[in-house]
Amino acid sequence: MPQQETADSNITYHTFDVLIVGAGGAGMRAAIEAGADAKVGVISKLFPTRSHTGAAQGGMAAALANVEEDSWEWHTFDTVKGGDYLVDQDAAEILAKESVQAVIDLENMGLPFNRTPEGKIDQRRFGGHTRDHGKAPVRRSCYAADRTGHMILQTLYQNCVKLGIDFYNEFYVLDLVMNDGKPAGVVAYELATGDIHVFSSKSIVFATGGFGKIYKTTSNAHTLTGDGVAIAFRRGIPLEDMEFYQFHPTGLAGLGILLSEAARGEGGILRNASGERFMERYAPTIKDLAPRDMVARAMANEVREGRGAGPNKDYVLLDLTHLEPAVIDAKLPDITEFARTYLGVEPYTEPVPVFPTAHYAMGGIPTNIKAEVLSDNDTVIPGLYAAGECACVSVHGANRLGTNSLLDINVFGKRAGQYSVEYAKTAKQVPMPANAADDVIAMIEKVRKSKGKEKIAQLRKELQDSMDKNAQVFRTEETLQEAIEKIQELRGRYENIAIQDQGKRFNTDLLEAIELGFLLDLAEVTVVACRERRESRGAHLREDYPDRDDKKFMVHSMVYQQDKVQKKTGTNMKIGWKPVVVTNYQPMERKY
Amino acid sequence: MANAAAPVIDSFTVTLIIRRFNPEVDSEPKWVDYDVEMYGTDRVLDALHKIKWEQDGSLTFRRSCAHGVCGSDAMRINGRNRLACKTLIKDLDISQPIYVEPIKGLPVEKDLIVDMNPFYQAYKDINPFLIASDKPTKERLQSPEDRARYDDTTKCILCAACTTSCPVFWTDGQYFGPAAIVNAHRFIFDSRDEGAELRIDILNDKEGVWRCRTTFNCTEACPRGIEVTKAIAEVKQAILRGRA
Ligand SMILES: Cc1cc2nc3c(=O)[nH]c(=O)nc-3n(C[C@H](O)[C@H](O)[C@H](O)COP(=O)(O)OP(=O)(O)OC[C@H]3O[C@@H](n4cnc5c(N)ncnc54)[C@H](O)[C@@H]3O)c2cc1C
Numbered sequence: 001m002p003q004q005e006t007a008d009s010n011i012t013y014h015t016f017d018v019l020i021v022g023a024g025g026a027g028m029r030a031a032i033e034a035g036a037d038a039k040v041g042v043i044s045k046l047f048p049t050r051s052h053t054g055a056a057q058g059g060m061a062a063a064l065a066n067v068e069e070d071s072w073e074w075h076t077f078d079t080v081k082g083g084d085y086l087v088d089q090d091a092a093e094i095l096a097k098e099s100v101q102a103v104i105d106l107e108n109m110g111l112p113f114n115r116t117p118e119g120k121i122d123q124r125r126f127g128g129h130t131r132d133h134g135k136a137p138v139r140r141s142c143y144a145a146d147r148t149g150h151m152i153l154q155t156l157y158q159n160c161v162k163l164g165i166d167f168y169n170e171f172y173v174l175d176l177v178m179n180d181g182k183p184a185g186v187v188a189y190e191l192a193t194g195d196i197h198v199f200s201s202k203s204i205v206f207a208t209g210g211f212g213k214i215y216k217t218t219s220n221a222h223t224l225t226g227d228g229v230a231i232a233f234r235r236g237i238p239l240e241d242m243e244f245y246q247f248h249p250t251g252l253a254g255l256g257i258l259l260s261e262a263a264r265g266e267g268g269i270l271r272n273a274s275g276e277r278f279m280e281r282y283a284p285t286i287k288d289l290a291p292r293d294m295v296a297r298a299m300a301n302e303v304r305e306g307r308g309a310g311p312n313k314d315y316v317l318l319d320l321t322h323l324e325p326a327v328i329d330a331k332l333p334d335i336t337e338f339a340r341t342y343l344g345v346e347p348y349t350e351p352v353p354v355f356p357t358a359h360y361a362m363g364g365i366p367t368n369i370k371a372e373v374l375s376d377n378d379t380v381i382p383g384l385y386a387a388g389e390c391a392c393v394s395v396h397g398a399n400r401l402g403t404n405s406l407l408d409i410n411v412f413g414k415r416a417g418q419y420s421v422e423y424a425k426t427a428k429q430v431p432m433p434a435n436a437a438d439d440v441i442a443m444i445e446k447v448r449k450s451k452g453k454e455k456i457a458q459l460r461k462e463l464q465d466s467m468d469k470n471a472q473v474f475r476t477e478e479t480l481q482e483a484i485e486k487i488q489e490l491r492g493r494y495e496n497i498a499i500q501d502q503g504k505r506f507n508t509d510l511l512e513a514i515e516l517g518f519l520l521d522l523a524e525v526t527v528v529a530c531r532e533r534r535e536s537r538g539a540h541l542r543e544d545y546p547d548r549d550d551k552k553f554m555v556h557s558m559v560y561q562q563d564k565v566q567k568k569t570g571t572n573m574k575i576g577w578k579p580v581v582v583t584n585y586q587p588m589e590r591k592y
Numbered sequence: 593m594a595n596a597a598a599p600v601i602d603s604f605t606v607t608l609i610i611r612r613f614n615p616e617v618d619s620e621p622k623w624v625d626y627d628v629e630m631y632g633t634d635r636v637l638d639a640l641h642k643i644k645w646e647q648d649g650s651l652t653f654r655r656s657c658a659h660g661v662c663g664s665d666a667m668r669i670n671g672r673n674r675l676a677c678k679t680l681i682k683d684l685d686i687s688q689p690i691y692v693e694p695i696k697g698l699p700v701e702k703d704l705i706v707d708m709n710p711f712y713q714a715y716k717d718i719n720p721f722l723i724a725s726d727k728p729t730k731e732r733l734q735s736p737e738d739r740a741r742y743d744d745t746t747k748c749i750l751c752a753a754c755t756t757s758c759p760v761f762w763t764d765g766q767y768f769g770p771a772a773i774v775n776a777h778r779f780i781f782d783s784r785d786e787g788a789e790l791r792i793d794i795l796n797d798k799e800g801v802w803r804c805r806t807t808f809n810c811t812e813a814c815p816r817g818i819e820v821t822k823a824i825a826e827v828k829q830a831i832l833r834g835r836a
C-alpha cells in the first residue's frame with residue numbers, strides 16, 4: 001500500500017488505519033487479524049522473529065480434549081484458582097472458550113504441532129491444569145517439542161509475509177502522542193539512522209511484551225525493558241496489578257535461563273540436597289505440577305532452611321534421569337541442550353541445578369475484554385488497545401498458569417486486531433499536534449549530549465541487584481522500603497549519566513540509556529504496588545502479611561503517576577483499587 | 593552428582609580483538625584489542641557486554657535472548673560463524689586472543705552489525721508460508737511420521753550463520769543461500785503444503801540449489817544443529833524427481 005511520507009528535516013511522517021507497536025506473538029496475531037481490510041503497520045524494535053515469544057518452550061493451553069476428556073469450563077476454573085482468585089472471570093472464560101479456535105487458527109496457518117498416533121494435535125500436562133476442578137493433572141497443553149513459542153512466532157511471521165504486512169523493523173517507539181486525552185499516534189526512533197518518525201493512526205495497539213529486566217536473574221531477553229508499559233504510564237495511563245510478577249521455578253541456577261515446566265509435565269521431579277521429592281510436602285495431590293508461585297516458594301524455602309544442593313546450598317535439583325533418553329530427545333531437546341551448553345550438565349544422567357527466575361508480568365496496561373485500554377477502573381480510551389504480556393485483562397490474576405500466556409497473546413492479540421480495525425473503519429484520525437516529536441527529540445538529545453559521571457550499566461546493575469534482593473519471592477515492608485529508596489537514589493544519579501557513543505547510526509549505547517529510564521519507572525511502580533498490598537496472594541508473598549485477605553484485597557491495584565510526591569506512597573505515585581469480576585467462582589482456599 | 597554445576601573456577605584475562613567500523617568516522621574497518629576479566633563459563637556475548645558496559649559504549653552488536661533462540665548475534669569468532677551467546681569462553685583456546693568480526697558476505701553497517709535485508713529477501717522469495725487450497729474448519733490431521741519428515745528444518749532461527757559461511761554466497765550474493773533453502777525444505781516436505789512445485793521452480797533457478805558445492809560449512813555453522821547440507825540435498829532430489 002502506498003504510504004504518505006513527508007520529509008521535514010529528518011522527521012518522517014506516516015499515516016495508518018491501524019498501527020501495532022510490537023511484533024511478538026500478540027502484535028503479529030493482531031496484524032494478521034487486522035491485515036486484510038485496512039492499512040496496517042507494525043513497528044518493532046527487533047526484527048519480528050527475534051521477539052521473545054520465540055523463547056517460549058512448553059506449550060499453549062486449549063481444552064481440545066484430543067487425548068483425554070477436558071472442557072473449557074475446567075480450564076476457566078483452573079485459571080481462576082491458579083490466579084488466586086484475582087482473575088477477572090469474564091475474561092478467563094473468554095480465554096478458555098476461544099482457546100480451541102486459537103489453536104486451530106495456528107494449525108491452519110501451518111504451525112507444526114506434535115501429533116498423536118491418529119494425527120491429531122498432541123497434548124501434555126502442565127502445572128495447575130487439572131481435570132474436573134483439581135482432581136488430577138490433565139493433558140491440555142498443545143506443543144511443538146519444547147519450541148512452541150518459536151513455532152508460533154515463525155508461523156505468525158510467515159503469515160504476515162504472506163499478507164504483505166508493512167513492518168518497520170528496528171524502530172523504537174519512544175512516545176505515545178495524546179491530543180486532548182485522545183491517542184493520535186506514536187513517535188519512533190530509527191536505529192539504523194537515528195532519524196525520528198511520527199506515525200499517525202486511527203487505532204493504536206500496544207504489544208510490546210514484558211519487563212523482566214527489572215530483575216537480575218531472569219528468563220527474559222536483554223530487550224525486555226517494558227517500553228510500551230512505561231510509555232503508557234508516562235502518558236497518564238494507570239498500571240494494574242504490578243505487584244504480581246511471576247518467578248518461574250526452574251531457571252538454570254545462577255543464569256536464569258528457563259527450563260520449561262514441560263520438563264515436569266513429562267515426569268521430571270524436583271529434589272533437595274538429600275534427594276527428597278520435597279513437593280510432596282507442599283502440594284500432596286499434584287506435587288511437582290503445582291502452580292508456579294507455590295513451587296517457586298517451596299524451592300526458595302528449601303534453600304532457606306538449609307536443604308539446598310551444591311557447594312553453596314543455593315539451588316535445588318531437577319531430576320530427569322528416570323526418563324528415557326529417547327523421550328527427552330523427542331520432547332525436551334532444547335532445554336536439555338541448554339543444561340549441557342551453559343552448565344555442562346548431562347540431563348540423561350545428572351540432575352540439573354535450578355532456582356526461581358523472574359519470568360512473567362501478570363500486571364500491565366489495564367484493558368477490557370475487547371483489548372481496549374482503560375484510563376481508570378472503567379473508562380475506555382477510544383482507539384487505544386493493548387494485548388499480550390504488556391497488557392492486564394486480567395486473565396492471570398495473581399499468578400499465571402503455564403501455557404496460558406501463549407494462549408493470551410493469541411486470543412487477545414486476535415481480539416485487539418479485530419476491534420482495532422473495526423474502530424478504524426468509522427473513526428476520524430485524531431489530529432497530530434505540530435510539535436508531536438519535541439519530547440522525544442529532547443529526551444534523545446539530552447542523553448546523546450550527556451556529560452555526567454554515572455555509567456548506565458552500573459545503575460542498571462544496582463537496580464537489578466536491589467530488585468532481586470528486596471522484591472523477589474519473599475517481600476516485607478522493610479525490604480520494599482529499601483528498594484524504593486534505592487530506586488529514588490538511582491533516579492537522581494540517572495540525571496547525571498554519560499554515554500560514550502554520540503553518533504546517529506545504530507546507537508545502542510543511547511537506547512540502553514533510554515531503556516534504563518523505562519526500567520526505573522516500572523521497578524518503582526512494582527515496588528510501590530508491592531508495598532501497598534499488605535497481604536499474600538499468588539506470586540506476591542509478604543512475610544509480614546502471610547495470609548490472603550479477601551476482605552481488604554480482593555481487588556486489583558491501579559497505580560497512577562502524579563505531578564507531586566504523594567504522602568501515602570512517598571513517591572509521585574497514587575494507588576487506587578479496582579473490583580475483580582467474579583461470575584461463577586467464589587474465592588476458596590487454594591490447595592493442590 | 594550434585595556439584596556438577598558449580599566447580600569453583602577462577603577468572604582470568606582474555607583478549608578480544610574485534611573488527612570495528614564506524615561509518616560516521618572510519619573509511620576502513622580496523623582491529624581493536626580489549627582485555628577483559630572473564631570466567632570460563634561466560635559467553636562471548638558476556639565479554640562483548642563487558643567491553644560495551646565498562647570500556648567502550650560505542651561497541652555495537654545485535655543481541656536479545658542471550659541463549660541461542662532469537663538468532664540476533666551470529667558473528668565470526670576465531671574464523672568460524674557462531675552465536676556469541678552460545679559460545680563459552682572455555683570452549684575457545686584462551687591462550688590466544690579471541691578474534692571477533694561480522695559475518696561475511698553482507699554489507700557491514702557498524703562494527704558487528706550487518707545489513708540483513710538481502711538475507712531476509714532470499715527467505716521471502718521462496719514463499720515461506722503454508723500454501724494450501726483447503727479451508728479447514730478443524731485441525732488438519734498429520735501423522736507423526738509426516739510431521740517428523742520436516743522437523744529438522746522447523747528449528748531455523750534465521751541467524752544467517754549458514755548462509756554467511758558459504759563460499760558460494762561470498763562470491764555470488766545473488767545465490768539464495770542455505771537458509772532460504774532450509775526454509776523451502778520446511779514447506780516442501782510438509783504433507784499439508786501444496787506449494788512444492790512453485791518453490792522447486794524458484795530453487796531450480798541458476799541462483800538456486802545447483803550452486804551448492806556441498807562444502808558443509810553451513811551444517812557446521814548452524815547453531816540449531818540443523819543438517820543443512822542434507823536438507824539442500826533433499827531439495828535437489830525433489831527437483832530431480834519433479835516434486836517432493
Ligand atoms: C523463556 C520463556 C519461556 C516461556 N514459555 C512459555 C510457554 O511455554 N507457554 C506460555 O504460555 N508462555 C510462555 N512464556 C511467556 C510468553 O512467551 C510471553 O509472555 C509471550 O510470548 C509474550 O508475547 P508478547 O507478544 O506479548 O511479547 P514479545 O514476544 O516479547 O514481543 C514484544 C515485541 O515488542 C517489541 N517492542 C518492545 N518495545 C518496543 C518499542 N519501544 N518500540 C517498538 N517495538 C517494541 C519487540 O520488538 C517485540 O517485537 C515464556 C516466556 C519466556 C521468557
Ligand code: SF4
Binds near residue numbers: 754755770814818820
Ligand atoms: S539454518 Fe541454522 S544457521 Fe542457517 S539461518 Fe537457520 S538456524 Fe541459522
Ligand code: FES
Binds near residue numbers: 655658659677678
Ligand atoms: S542473543 Fe539470541 S541468539 Fe544470541
